[in-house]
Structure formats: structure tokens, C-alpha cells
Amino acid sequence: MFKSANCISLLTDFGLEDAYVGQMKAVILSRNPTAQIIDLCHALPCQDIQAAALMLHASWSFFPAGTVHVTVVDPGVGTCRHILVALSAEQLFIAPDNGILFPLIEEQISTQIRILKNPTLFATKSSSTFHGRDIMAPAAARLASGFPFAEVGPVVEPAACVRLHLSKPLITENRIQGQILSSDHFGNLRTNIREADLQCLAPLAHLRVSICGKQLSISKTYAETQPGALLALLDSAGYLEIAVNQGKATKLLACTVGETVAVISI
Amino acid sequence: MFKSANCISLLTDFGLEDAYVGQMKAVILSRNPTAQIIDLCHALPCQDIQAAALMLHASWSFFPAGTVHVTVVDPGVGTCRHILVALSAEQLFIAPDNGILFPLIEEQISTQIRILKNPTLFATKSSSTFHGRDIMAPAAARLASGFPFAEVGPVVEPAACVRLHLSKPLITENRIQGQILSSDHFGNLRTNIREADLQCLAPLAHLRVSICGKQLSISKTYAETQPGALLALLDSAGYLEIAVNQGKATKLLACTVGETVAVISI
């Protein structure tokens, strides 16, 4: 069910200005010298569990079967919160039990979840402030080199794991009302409205998107509008996105996370 | 002519705050689990094709023969613009046909160029906004694992590829007039004047550099001036650079990209 590809992904809110990510990698290679370590991202907003959950959910399917994912956004580090290891679609996911894995659990992608308790997987001496380095990285290294998933610790029921309240759009027969979830490096605004939500309403060509008083049809590419023009399109994760061709929607629209986005059929 | 070293370099304008680079790497490892993936840089200014072309041109020669380079600055993503694969000095270069490869083509480093058309190289399902992940990364993974270059698609003539208008210095018998192209992390100002341009004018010791009303001789190292002093020297890519010893030229000089830099023989 899990056959390691010796690939380990790291997703954290650590940033890159300190040695934290480098120390995690050092710990991994000390236990598993041939691991392929992939940085998924280290720029999650500090302590933002929802951002971690959404990025992991949008990205895991691109990884090889047999990948071990380590996701560390961990405001409860050192307390009695559990660390989970979830088997999901032939990949393993290690994360604190704080909601990070909830989207995978909710969609039943995670088929078995265990609590990481086996101390032979931990560093000999563990700090109480950096379990990413002292517990999750060594466990990932060992699991990626063949340590059996069944031995990480006791099974926990999905319903017993911490849930996350994810903002979801309101969908009625004629209208979807969602919101801006986040922005990216290009100044694109990501919404919580999925392609499947739109298709239930009407074919994309028959939809109009409203944001900040602007009405937009749904484009296929950035370049099909004029440079500097606002547009709506489906992003590479399958969500409705508001963008500007060769510009930044975050600058053109004075709108922030939480702003309402509506879609109607015409 | 191309013998893969299974090394793949990535150069993009994606930044590191999103999952875009991580997803490209996941796609590569899914198809080529032992690839060595090197981040050349992901901080190119958004949509800045010239910056991509110059950085690639300054860096490719340090890579092993058999490297596959993927460069993604792609404002035309999803439109009918082509994606090119160029064989150049025993390395392969994958990039949109928007000028990124022009310096390699102009200097005849690229000896054969093909259009990436073979759909067996693409992801099964491709977005129209992220060809770096869905087309270029999978093609790089396959080429690095031995897929024949001859089968990526039809040959295209160099002259048919998109040209880039690169700013070049004006060179007369007694004087070179160039400009500031960019600045780096250390606040050093890079010009478009090359070492070979200078050597045609006079030996370096007989040259004087003018910028913002300052006259500078050409130093060999940062440390041969006083800390805080402005200096000119040749940077590690062979271009004339304006710098401050243990300081930032971008701060000391109130000058910006495009500022004139003149060199005269004394």
C-alpha cells in the first residue's frame, strides 16, 4: 500500500532566512543519505494552518507514489498535540494534528491514519520547540528508507482528528458567492470557487464574474486580454482566479483576502 | 551530440512563496526519480524576458555537459506561442519562443532548435496557465532520462525564432557608453559593458569610468578600496560593475536601471 520512492517533500512556515530548513535536511540525510528532498514551499504565512492545508491539497497529486510529505506549521509544538502520519493514495503525510491534513481526510484520500509515537523514530535528544527537526524529519527519513508505516504508532479514527473550518462558497441555482482566499507572487487573486462549482452553474462561456464592481467573463489565458487588463480565469490548481495580464491584480484592485467574488449565469 | 547527465536546471520568475517550483520538481521526479534538480534562480522580475535571457547566458557554461535547462518566463502561456528545445554546446535548453534563447542563438551556441510538439512528453492533462509544470517539466524529465532530442518535434530555423532587443553599449575609438542593466543582492550595479569591450579600448589600468559625475579607475577586488568607497571592477560574469566595498552602490548612488556609464582611455 505504501512503497517508498525515497522522495521527501517539505512544506513549512519557516522561511529561508534561518537555518531551520537546512537543519531538517541535515537530519534527513544523516538517516537516509540517498533521499531526494523537495522543497514544496517554506513561505507559508507564520502559523497559517489553512494555507498549509490548501497548498498541500493542491500539490500532493503531482508527487510520485511513495513520497513522504512533511508539513510543519506547528503553533502547538511541544504541547500534548499529536503528530499524525496519514496514508493517502500511496503517499505518506506527516503533520501535527491541527487541521493540516483535514482536506485529505474530508475527501477520504487518507485511508489510514496513525499517531507518531514510536520513539525509535525520533532524534535522541528532542527540543520542545522544533519537532520538525527532532521528530518529523527523522521519522520521514526512516519511513522513506523502508521503516514500516504500521509501526509508527496506534491507528486513530479520521473523525478523531482536528477539523479545519475551510471557507466554502455559497452555491445556489443561479449564483455562486465565494471569496478571495489568497494572492500569489504574480499578484493573482485566488478564490475558493472551483472549476466543478462553475460547471454546475453553466458552461464557462455563459458565466460572468463580479468583483469590486467589475464584471468579467472567464478567459482561457492571460494573454487573450490586453496587457494591464483585469481578467478571470481558471488557475493551475482548478480554482477561479482574478488576474491582470502582465500586471498584478493585487495592485489594480484595492481588495484584500476575504473580498466577495460572485459568479452568475447570463 | 547530447548525452544526458540527468541534471536539470530551473530558472523562473515564480518566486518561492507559492508551490509552483515545488510542483515542477514533483512532476520531474514522478517521471525521472534520480534526476539532479538545480535551482538556478526563481527571482527573475515577473515577465522579464531579458533578465531571463541574460542570466541563462551568464550561467549555462558552469553546468555539466548533458544538462537540461528549463527556463520559464512565459507571459504568452496557453497561446499559440511555441516552446523551443535548443541543443547548445552539448546541453539542452527548453523555453518559450519569446526571446529567452536569443543570446544563445545570436552567438551560434545553439546549433539545432526544435519545437516541442510531441504530446507523449506532456502531462496527461495540461492547464492553460502553467506550461512550466504541465509541458516543460515533463519534457525535461524525459529528455534527461534519455528520450531522443530528435523526437521532440520539428526543426525550426534560428532566424525564425523570436528575437530580443538587447541593450548594447556604443563603442567608439576613445569611449564606451553603456548603461546600468540591473542590480544584485549586494547592491552592486551591473552594466552592459563587457571585459572584451574594455580591452579593445585600452589596458584596464588606463581606463576611467564615469557614473553620476564620479570618476573611477578599475579595481581588481572590492577590498582594495576603503570600506564604504565606490569602485568599478569586473564582475564574475565578465561585465563592468559599480560597487561599494562592504556597502551598497544602489544606496550610495541615487541611480537606477538605464543610467549612463561611460568609459574613457586616459
Place this chain on the structure above:
Amino acid sequence: MFKSANCISLLTDFGLEDAYVGQMKAVILSRNPTAQIIDLCHALPCQDIQAAALMLHASWSFFPAGTVHVTVVDPGVGTCRHILVALSAEQLFIAPDNGILFPLIEEQISTQIRILKNPTLFATKSSSTFHGRDIMAPAAARLASGFPFAEVGPVVEPAACVRLHLSKPLITENRIQGQILSSDHFGNLRTNIREADLQCLAPLAHLRVSICGKQLSISKTYAETQPGALLALLDSAGYLEIAVNQGKATKLLACTVGETVAVISI
């Protein structure tokens, strides 16, 4: 005494917005195609030798025996300053002789130090501004692939290497007076007071920390205080740290590097 694990760590002040780090990696792979290259950090403040020394000292022990570390903070690049290779606890450390290795030397972790002089280890053509790429990276690649440490150049006595004046706390019978050394991505303030210093004074539960007029006991985890509350705790490197649970101490306290931190026994 040194048996290579073919793992190379990089620690620099180069940032990630230029091609400098990518070019170093390209040079390494050109000479050693199977090296595992780990980014320890590239965000050291420019020319900050003390920051490099402290980060290397806090991190080296997590790496596998047989690692080669390359640390480049090098304001004297191109001058007659030496480049050192130090054998320390079965790892090799390459750095300019400017104090970076001083903490390892002072604690006698480095048992043999040589001057990097053997030109067969350098790039064929070396710039005078980028010895990280042209001298240290190729030497690391070769050492990691088995080139004998004994042949890098002549032995130098530890006492002959450049010393670093490290700020250390004043310790008296009843009181430790230290200072803020730096802050991290989470806005945590790191002091120069070590766990061992505290334990000499009294058990942790009997200590009080003073900073900017606030009195703090020493917590074990961030989460044992209220969100937004200031706390003191031991960081993952074993230093006393001032932090805010789910917030930033750098914002809550208007204090900067150098600020006094006192610890008394109650």
C-alpha cells in the same frame, strides 16, 4: 578521519535573487555529479562574519559524518586572505580565514586546519570576485568525491587563524547579563545566553528574565502562554530566546540587536 559522505552544505550571504548559488551548484555537479547539495542558508546579512560563524556552529552537528561544508561570507575576496579547510568531528569546513571558523577552533572541534592552496582543486579560470564559485565550490566537489584532505595545502596552527570577537554574556554569582544577538523569521529574539549558563545560576524554574522592563519566567513551549503573550524559552539551538506565542517579539518589543537581557535567580 574524514570519510566523505558526498554531502555538501552551502551557507552564504548571497541571497536567492541572483544566479550565484545556482552557479556554485553547477560547478559542484560538473565535478561531482552525484553530490547531495544542501542549502543551509543563503540569507546571512551581507558581509556578516559573526552571523555566519554562529549559524554554522549551531547547525554542523545535525549533518552526517563525512559532510563538506562551504561557508562564503567573504568581503576580502581576491585579496591575499587565505581560504581554510578545517577537519572537525569527521566533517570538513571550507571558509575564508576571516573568523567564520573561529567558534569551531575555539572549542577545539577543529583538529586540523589546512590552507587551501592546491591549484588542481580550483577552476581553470578564476575570477577575483567570486571565489565561492571558482575556488571553494570546486574544492568541495573534489573533497566530497574522495580527494585527500592532506593534499589541499599546508597545515596552519589554530592560533594563527583570524579570531572573532564574539559577544558573550557577563556571568556573576546571582545574575547573567547578556544581549539580543539577532531575530528570526518568526520574530523571535535570540540572545547570547546559553542553557548551560542558565543552569549554572539556578534551576530554570527559579530564574526570571528581564528585557525592556518586562519580567518573564522561562516557559517550555510557546503554547503554554496566551496567544499574543511575551515569553522566554530555550530555542532549538540551546540559547535563551524571547518570543510571543503566535506573534512576533520583534513587533511587541521595540528593541533591537544589542538590547540588554538580564537573568536573575529568585
